[in-house]
Amino acid sequence: MTAFKPEILREEAPPAFAAQCQGCELARQRHRVVWGEGNQQAPIFILMDNPGAREDKEGHPFVCGTRETLQLGMKEAGLELSQVYVSYLLKCRPVRAYDKPLAREACFSHLRFQLEEKKPCILLGLGNIVVQTLYPEQEADVKGYRGRWHAYEGIPSVFSYHPLAVRRRPVLMKYFVQDLKLVAERNKAGLC
Numbered sequence: 001m002t003a004f005k006p007e008i009l010r011e012e013a014p015p016a017f018a019a020q021c022q023g024c025e026l027a028r029q030r031h032r033v034v035w036g037e038g039n040q041q042a043p044i045f046i047l048m049d050n051p052g053a054r055e056d057k058e059g060h061p062f063v064c065g066t067r068e069t070l071q072l073g074m075k076e077a078g079l080e081l082s083q084v085y086v087s088y089l090l091k092c093r094p095v096r097a098y099d100k101p102l103a104r105e106a107c108f109s110h111l112r113f114q115l116e117e118k119k120p121c122i123l124l125g126l127g128n129i130v131v132q133t134l135y136p137e138q139e140a141d142v143k144g145y146r147g148r149w150h151a152y153e154g155i156p157s158v159f160s161y162h163p164l165a166v167r168r169r170p171v172l173m174k175y176f177v178q179d180l181k182l183v184a185e186r187n188k189a190g191l192c
């Protein structure tokens with residue numbers, strides 16, 4: 001059996017209007033805007049809270065623990081990397097404390113733009129912050145939303161644990177894989 005080896009997905013350059021975005025205080029912390037990565041025409045749009053470290057101290061790209069665990073779960077669920085695009089509520093990586101609600105509100109227009117542009121068949125939201133941002137009026141959390149289909153703005157959607165939570169609590173992996181299987185099965189069935 002070959003050992004699991006995570007892949008560095010190709011990053012998509014941000015559109016000109018976003019590359020120098022000054023929409024929130026993260027503009028002063030970031031190295032660059034991280035628009036997303038993976039297949040730009042993918043049927044599945046994976047949404048997490050914010051980008052983590054992407055380069056080591058020497059500037060070499062690497063796959064962080066979050067993306068490694070995501071890819072491991074995908075492999076277990078039979079979900080191919082070519083089928084996904086990965087992006088974030090915030091397009092800049094925070095390195096210091098910041099006003100989270102203000103930043104999420106400021107950055108939301110970029111996510112809207114992406115969803116309108118890419119028109120994904122399936123949205124896979126990972127982590128409580130994503131659930132609570134997309135469903136702010138409700139007592140929303142992953143526990144209450146995972147394991148079944150939803151429709152966010154008309155897009156068939158599944159929610160699950162953040163890969164970092166799965167990494168910290170391996171007991172969550174089986175639920176994570178169950179949720180990813182829902183997505184893989186719908187995608188394979190071509191229900192777009």
Ligand code: SF4
Binds near residue numbers: 022
């Ligand atoms: S996090 Fe979003 S709104 Fe804030 S500066 Fe970056 S791209 Fe702009």
